[in-house]
Amino acid sequence: MSINIRLFASLREQLGQAETSMNISKPTTVADVWTYISNDKPVPANMLCAINMEYVDLDQQVNDGDEVAFFPPVTGG
């Protein structure tokens, strides 16, 4: 099973990549995905997460084929 991971704005720059994939073989949460993509860095304050373009919390389960996104607080308008 595989998921797609996307990073935006300052998080993309800090982790040095915009998009990657991750193989999952056991029950996995958004927090687990963060641990994987960040090499076990602490979760940044106020970080936002989405699965398939809907906001979710860190304890949300991810499923095969999901797109998981991490980004800093938004600053549009």
Next chain:
Amino acid sequence: MIKIRDNAFQPWDELQAYQESLSIDGKYGATAVFVGSMRDFNEGDNVQAMTLEHYPGMTEQYLEKITQLAHQQWKLLDTLIIHRVGDIKPNDPIVLVAVWSAHRASAFDASRFIMEELKSRAPFWKKETLTEGERWVEKNTQG
């Protein structure tokens, strides 16, 4: 209608063209319009330019959700949201929000609601070019 634009736009021309495309003549008594433009200062520094990033797909989907929430809370005839992405210079319009309704309260209140929801939840990020270097904008200014 929701539009994400990667090039400069003229809000008043867009507003006029969109209103002319609607079939609500005689029905609306109120149009509330908000235009947000780029300042050349922020947090005490001169800002020379800005890049606006978004999450294609999620941004449009979220703006659509905000529009639906506004329609649920107020009796609205139509809404228009235009938002810039890409490279922006001071004085360039960044966002246009327009709301048409029969009476002014709904138009005023819904336009404020849409703007505040957009600023706090729609996935856009600003990176500023200062006299020396660049920086990500980390939070919105108080309204």
